[in-house]
Amino acid sequence: MQFLLFHIESVLTTYKGNPPLSVFLKAYFRQHPKLGSRDRKAISEAVYIYYRCASAWDNGAPVLPVIKTGMQLCGSDNPFLDRVLQGVAAAPVPIVEAGFPVPLSAGMSAGGWLASLRRQPRLFIRVRKQVDKVMVLLQQSDIDCHKEATGWPAGQERADDCLSLKNGAPVDRLLEEEDYVVQDWASQASIQGALDLMRQAGFVPQQVWDVCSGAGGKSILLKDKLPAFRLLVSDIRESILHNLKMRFRKYHLSGLEMKVIDNTATQQVAAALEGRLFDTIICDVPCSGSGTWARTPEQFHFFEMEQLQKFAALQYPIAANALSCLAPGGFFVYITCSVFVAENEAVVQRLMEGRPGLQLLHSGIIDGISRGADCMFVAVFRNQLP
Structure with missing residues (x-):
């Protein structure tokens, strides 16, 4: 079993937070083809457990004892990994105050959120x-x-x-x-709830812009629910738009237009859209991803305050530039997969202050913890200007 302990420590020594851990592990296992499927599963689980738990030891602790104790903290039921760690002494269970140095959005418990990061979501x-x-x-x-x-x-x-x-x-x-x-429950709920608000107002989307669309999960949901509307998707990454196009083909969806746009650049947005207005805008902005850290604990482990400041600086201009294209009476849906005030309520407040006639219909966290799902934030606005 010693060779597996070597590989566990090797991964943790060489991985620095980029690329995503799942991508890094695939590349690592390609470099070590003699590792069997049971070996790969044990190594992966050990590494994920470490990133879920290591920060609980304020003064640090050796890697393998942290993983040994982490198996209990994370509810691991991998008997093979337990055998691999059989000769390792467990680290003392840490006593840590349930707090986090970043203010959380209303309705989020720091203790509950931190505890949820130790369990793999459904x-x-x-x-x-x-x-x-x-x-x-x-x-x-x-x-x-x-x-x-x-x-x-x-x-x-x-x-x-x-x-x-x-x-x-x-x-x-x-x-x-x-x-x-x-598609995670919280992601589905973010769009389903916005659609419910629109239906209550007797509103049916006709011209929709999905800003920062990524791979298009929310657009696909919208098209499945309301197939007739015209859809523009945009992102700064041409490769992700290609993936979105392939997904639309797979699901036999139509009515798709794509543009590569940097939504932080006001002039680029204006040049790309040439005065077009949309009655519905979905703006799922880049963020810390803190609402999804249970799936990506490496992001939790390597998180630094400078990252939050970087994302917060992007979010307002992206949303504000998108809002300039919202038609009178139109709906604007602002979404993050963050639980931090700086990326959520703070941006909503700035949008309200900078846009007269913008009515806030709903704002709050979509808390998926009890369901074993992600957490997201969504705010729905309506343009009341004529």
């Missing part, structure tokens, strides 16, 4: 058709799943097409790829 899929049939198929294959209600505020959620499964469930081997989308 897998969520959005079933595009015949959800009950899909559930039966999964259950017949001994895959435990249940519907999870989406939308907000509390009491108005609907359990329709979101399924919650154990992380790692082999849905790709059982379902046709065009029949479902892997």
Whole structure:
């Protein structure tokens, strides 16, 4: 087992926070092809446990004892990893105050949020058709799943097409790829709740701009719910837009226009859109990702305050430039996957101060902790100017 301990320490010594840990591990395992699947799983789990737990020891502690204790703290049930660490002495369980040096958004408990980072979240899929049939198929294959209600505020959620499964469930081997989308519960809820507000106002989107679209999960959800509207997606990364285009083809969706735009650059936005207005704008801005750190604990481990300042400096100009293209009566949806005030309420306040006639309809955290999901923040505005 000594060689596995060597690889665990080797990964933790060489990894510096970039690229994403999952990408780094794949490359590391390609360089060491003699490692079997059980070995790779044990190494990966040990590394993830370390990044979930190491910061709890204020004065530091040796890597392997931290992992040994971390198995208990994280609820690990990997018997092979337990055998690998059999001769390692556990580190004393740390006594740490449940606090964090960054103010959290209203409704977030620092203790609850920090505790949630020690557990791997669940897998969520959005079933595009015949959800009950899909559930039966999964259950017949001994895959435990249940519907999870989406939308907000509390009491108005609907359990329709979101399924919650154990992380790692082999849905790709059982379902046709065009029949479902892997998308966290909080991400689904962010758009479903905004759509509910629009419906309550008797509003149906016709011209939609998805700013900083990424791979397009929210646009795909919108197109599945309301296929007729015209959609512009933009991002600073041409490669991610190509991925989005491929996903639209896979799901047989149409009505897509793409542009590479740096939304922090006011003149570039104006030149790219040439005075166009949109009745619905989805603005999911780059952020610290703190609401998703349970999935990416390396980001939690390597977090520095300078990163938060960098993201906060991007978010307001991105949103403000997008708002300049909002039609009278239109809806603007501001989204982050952050739990920090600086990226959430603080930006909302600046947008309200800088845009007369902008009405705030909803603002708050989408808390997925109790569901084993991510946390996100969403604010929905309406342009009341004629």
